[in-house]
Amino acid sequence: MRTIRNLISTGIPLFGMVIVFGGVLVVHDLQTQILVVLVGVLMIEAGVWKLTNPLLPSERRYNALRDEVDRFIGLVRNLNAEALVARRSDSPSDWARVDSARKAMHESVDHMVTLAGREEGQIETSLDTVISRAAQSRPPGLPDEPGGGTPEGDADA
Numbered sequence: 001m002r003t004i005r006n007l008i009s010t011g012i013p014l015f016g017m018v019i020v021f022g023g024v025l026v027v028h029d030l031q032t033q034i035l036v037v038l039v040g041v042l043m044i045e046a047g048v049w050k051l052t053n054p055l056l057p058s059e060r061r062y063n064a065l066r067d068e069v070d071r072f073i074g075l076v077r078n079l080n081a082e083a084l085v086a087r088r089s090d091s092p093s094d095w096a097r098v099d100s101a102r103k104a105m106h107e108s109v110d111h112m113v114t115l116a117g118r119e120e121g122q123i124e125t126s127l128d129t130v131i132s133r134a135a136q137s138r139p140p141g142l143p144d145e146p147g148g149g150t151p152e153g154d155a156d157a
Contacts, residue, residue, distance in 0.1 A: 005056050012052060016043030065115040072108045079105060 016039075023036030046052060060066065079101040086094035 002059055005059065008052055008056065009047065009050065011047075013044045013047030016040045016045075016047060019043060061119050062115070062117075063120060064118070065112060068108060068112050068115055072105065072112070075101065075105045075108055 019040030020037050021040075023033050023040060027033040027036055079098065082094070082097045082101050086098045
């Protein structure tokens with residue numbers, strides 16, 4: 001499919017050039033010549049601006065992951081905007097918004113983990129499934145929560 005897309009993407013502007021040259025060299029009627037050259041130039045522009053891409057099937061397989069990465073980039077922009085405001089004001093409520101943006105970014109990364117390596121029909125809807133699998137594969141002796149560990153009362157048992 002990629003070969004066909006590339007052939008069409010390069011073929012349309014080349015065919016437009018042939019039409020332009022043919023219109024200039026072969027057609028003798030001025031009005032017809034202008035119309036033929038105009039069609040050729042439009043074909044060249046369509047190829048340059050890749051206007052045929054929406055008409056051709058997409059070769060992307062991991063669209064959901066790409067959408068989440070695009071969303072993450074928006075979250076990065078939001079984090080930067082919130083951090084700029086917080087640094088200027090040094091207000092606790094502004095720093096709380098920075099922390100909220102950070103948490104949203106972490107959630108987005110967790111969602112990327114669920115989407116990575118999966119095509120559209122294979123996407124799991126539950127992050128809990130991925131988290132439970134990760135917990136099952138956790139090496140023994142690690143705490144369940146970050147910064148946690150065995151509670152002090154359990155040390156005696």
